[in-house]
Amino acid sequence: MANSSISPLALLRAELIKLKHSPVWYILLLGILLTASGVFLGHLMDAHNMVKLNIDPWQRYFxxxxxxxxLFIVVPYLLLLVSSTVFIEQRADAWKYLYALPSGRGVFYITKLVLILLLYLFSLAMLIVGLxxxxxxxxxxxxxxxxxYYQPDLLNLIEFMRHFFIASLGLIAWQYWLSLRFKNILVPLGIGVFGFVLGIIMSATGQKIALYFPYALPMIVKDMDMFRNEYITPSFINGLNNVELHSIAFFLVFGLLGYWWENNREVV
Amino acid sequence: MSILSVSNLHFSYTKGQPILKGLNLNVPENSIYGFLGSNGAGKSTTIRNLLGLLTPQSGEITLFGKTNPHKDRSCYRQVGSLIEAPSLYPNLSAHDHLRLACRYQQVSSDQIMPVLQKVGLWQHRHKASKKYSTGMKQRLGLAIALLHEPKLLILDEPTNGLDPQGISDIRDLIKLLCEEGKTILLSSHLLTEIEKTVTHLGILKDGQLVFEGNQAALEEWKAKHLKLAIRTNDQDRANVLLTSAYQVQSTKDYLYLQLSTESDIPVIVRQLVTEGLDIYEAKLVRSDLEGLFMELNKDNTNHGQ
Structure with a gap:
């Protein structure tokens, strides 16, 4: 397909218009509130097991x-975020309109993917605020x-989020392609939930195969004292560990596969 | 001059089951081209090929002089389309939809008001589209297609699901757009709507165009397909008398005679009266588009001019 002459910013703004009154915002809000309020209530009910007196409480709290x-939020949250963002187009049967425009298909594929990444970044930023x-x-x-009395170590928190974000890229690209591939929301979500459960099992039992499973990567990217993740080794590229490198590789493979598929599919 | 032409277009969804079998069509500039065919004839498949939503297996599409436009889509800037039900985001209003279209078509938002006024939705511009009636949704779809002032408008079954008033409104709008200089390719299976609206006609059957022509060609065909319905006191005898000179079709009430000109009528009447038959009723039956359509769907003769 031909390249677009529409500015990427105009396309991104168009995507934002589509989010008006859409469930995507509710999903975003729910993800943040669920984490922040869950942690808040957990501490309120069982504080002595979670934080210690007379030492910086923020580190343990974060x-x-x-x-x-x-463990519980990021993967289901991403499944919902990606599927519902794509489902906006499926529900409106909008591909036949969008792909009949002069811009070509690739720009819509990329813009939607960028939007999902930006929404995820935004929700991680909001999660920091919420926490x-x-x-x-x-x-x-x-x-x-x-x-x-103590200052929250925001830089450390942002660093954590950066790892989450990079480790989620592979899952995002895979789930994005799945959501485009199927016209309904249930099939990609169903596959996603199955992948999530497998991911938990692989991560919890310390299976090395988790390194090659996009749904498990966000769960094992950092040692949270929950799983045995000794297979995460320091990497040689700008502080990225092997989980993040695998995620980037999955992102590139699934991202390109989805791009090719979307450009060549018949819109019936 | 053709603004859109298709030559020997082939397409199939499944190997060995072709939908379009060497389709040829020519849409002249500033025409309303009625693209007629029964359900499953291949109208929507043709339109999706024209818009680059499907990729033809072979053949050539020329749009505004550019061959195979789906490879370089720049000429689609001059095309507006509405394919069956419009693509509407239920949570967005008419105004939001047009803001979106402004971004996609790179036109100023100043265009929104006139186009919404043209389709009669200005009063309802802030209402979510999920609350619109079918007719309002179709009109919004048209507004989106018209926003960037395209030279060619491709409409696939735009009156589907509309009530008679809605159909009439769309028809008037299409005629107005043609008067403004636009070319419209209008696909439909509603014969009367096509007949009332179009300046040119193409009839599709089994993936091939079996008739293509303008209104004059259609009128010429109609003139050649006159029928006389006649009722006498002795239909069997009348049938015997007329069969030698005319092609006669007998039904319970009438004998239908195929005429070559209107001047055959007094000849027939005189002959029957001379033979002592009483004529109760004799009326001229003019073939309409439905007649043409039915005939073309019976045989595969090419009436194109």
Whole structure:
């Protein structure tokens, strides 16, 4: 297909218009609230097992929060985010309109993928805000842990998020292609849930195959004291570990495969 | 001059089951080209090939002088399309849809108001499209197709699901657009709608065009397909008397005679009266588009001019 002369920014703005009143925002909000409120309530009910007195509570608080996010939230959240973003087009039967435009198909494929990545980045950023706010709220009920006395280590938190983000790329590209491939939302979600369960089993039992399974990669990218992940080895490329490298490789493979498939499929 | 032409187009979804079998068609500039065919004849497949949604197995499509436009889509800037039900995002209003289209077509948002006024949706511009009636959705689909002032408008079954008023509104709008200088390719299986609207006609049967011509060609065909329906006091005898000179078809009430000109009528009447038959009724039956369509669907004779 021919290249587009439409500016990428105009296309991205168009994508944002489509999100108006769409379930994507609710999914985004739900992901953040579920993590922040879950961690908040967990600490409120069982604080003495989660944080220690007289030491910086933020480190332990963030670690527990991210472990919960890592295991229970991130994969299902990404499944919903990707599928529902693509389903906006499926529901409107919009491909026949979009692909009849002069721009060609590739630009729509790339713009939608960029939108998903930006939404994921945005939700990770909002999660940082949510976790910090919930930590300060916790101080109202549990002042003895002195959340206000210590400063949250935001740089460390951002570093964690960066690893999550990179380790999720392979899963995003795969799930994106699946969502484009099937016209309904249930099939890609069903495959995704199956992959999520397999990913948990592989990660929890320390199977090395998890390194080659996109659904498991976000769960094992950082040692959260939950799984045996001794197979994560330091890498030689700019501080990326092997889990992240595998994720980037999956992203490139599935991203290109999806691009080719989308450019060549018949729109019936 | 043809704004869109198709030559020897072949397409099949499954190997060995061709849908389009060497289709040829020519859409002249500033015409309303009615693209007629029964369900499954290949109309939508043709249109999807024209728009580059499907890739032809062989053949040539020329759009605004550019051959095989799906390889370099720049000439689609001059095309607006509405394929069956419009692609609408249920949560977005008419105004939002046109804002989207402005971004895709790279036109100013100043275009939104006139186009919504043209299709009569300006009053409802902030209502979510899921609350629109079928007719309003079709009109919004048309507004999206018209926003960038395309020279060619491709409409696939635009009156599907509409009530008579909705059909009439769309028909008036199409005629207005043609008067404004646009070329319209209008696909439909509704014969009366096509007959009332188009300046040119193409009839598709089993993936091939079996008739192509303008209104004059259609009128010429109609003139050649006159029938006289006649009822007498003795239909069997009348049948025997007329069979030698005319092609006669007998039904319960009438004898139908194929005429070559209107001047055959008094000759027939005089002959029957001379033979002592009483004529109760004699009426001229003019063939319409339906007649042409039915005939072409019976045999595969090419009436194209």
């Amino acid at each position: 670690k527990v929060s991210l472990a919960i996010f890592n 910090v706010l919930s930590g300060y709220c916790l101080n109202i009920f549990l002042p003895e842990y002195e959340f206000t």
